[in-house]
Amino acid sequence: MNYKRLFLLMSAVVLCISLATAEDFKYIGAAKCKMCHNKADKGEQYNKWANSPHAKAMASLKGDEAKNPKCLKCHSTAAAADQALVATITVEEGVSCESCHGPGSAYKVATVMKDQKASMAKGLILPDEKVCKKCHNEQSPHYKGFNYKEYVAKIAHDDPTTK
Numbered sequence: 001m002n003y004k005r006l007f008l009l010m011s012a013v014v015l016c017i018s019l020a021t022a023e024d025f026k027y028i029g030a031a032k033c034k035m036c037h038n039k040a041d042k043g044e045q046y047n048k049w050a051n052s053p054h055a056k057a058m059a060s061l062k063g064d065e066a067k068n069p070k071c072l073k074c075h076s077t078a079a080a081a082d083q084a085l086v087a088t089i090t091v092e093e094g095v096s097c098e099s100c101h102g103p104g105s106a107y108k109v110a111t112v113m114k115d116q117k118a119s120m121a122k123g124l125i126l127p128d129e130k131v132c133k134k135c136h137n138e139q140s141p142h143y144k145g146f147n148y149k150e151y152v153a154k155i156a157h158d159d160p161t162t163k
Contacts, residue, residue, distance in 0.1 A: 025123035026105035027081050029089035030055075030096040036110060037097075037159075045097075045157040052155060054095035074135035095135075100127040 030049060038046035049055050057075040058066065065071040072079035077099040078089040085103060089096060098104055106112070106122035113119055125131065129148040136146040 024085055025103035025107075026085050026087035027078060027089040027096075027098050027103045028087050028105050028108060029078075029093055029098075032088065032104060032108055033097045036113070042161055043157060043159045045159065048155075048157040049097060054099070054155070055093070057094035058092055059094075074140065099135075100131055101125050 030046065034046040036042070038044055053060070061068075061071055061075055069079070072091070074080070074095070076091045076094060077096040078086055078091045078093060080099070081089070081103070087105060089098065102123045102125035104123070107119040107124045112122055116124075120126070132148060132151070133146065136151070137143065
């Protein structure tokens with residue numbers, strides 16, 4: 001009987017430690033990505049994003065749309081995120097890197113980013129059509145169809161050193 005109690009006690013301790021150390025990845029904003037993802041030899045991903053409609057998504061909202069949660073959920077990464085997970089990202093940033101690639105607080109470190117498996121364990125998402133269709137879908141009042149293959153080519157921002 002004592003072994004049963006000891007086992008239950010140890011299980012409770014392990015559960016408490018696991019919950020206490022569980023990490024909620026936080027949204028840090030594109031400026032943090034820029035540090036590594038804006039070098040010419042690496043493909044200037046940040047500049048490509050900054051000059052894209054995603055970066056200007058908030059500016060495309062008119063009047064009350066800029067305060068409407070139904071619009072903000074697709075026009076701003078920060079507005080769509082669980083506010084407890086917002087670190088340094090801002091609503092004005094529009095659709096940032098983390099809308100597609102996941103909150104970057106844990107995978108932003110260069111040593112982690114060098115290992116795709118480690119990056120994914122720390123919250124990195126490799127976006128696919130499902131990720132895009134969270135916003136590019138019939139629920140949008142401005143939806144005009146979405147050809148994934150065509151649009152993903154328009155926003156391509158590969159790192160040429162990883163090929």
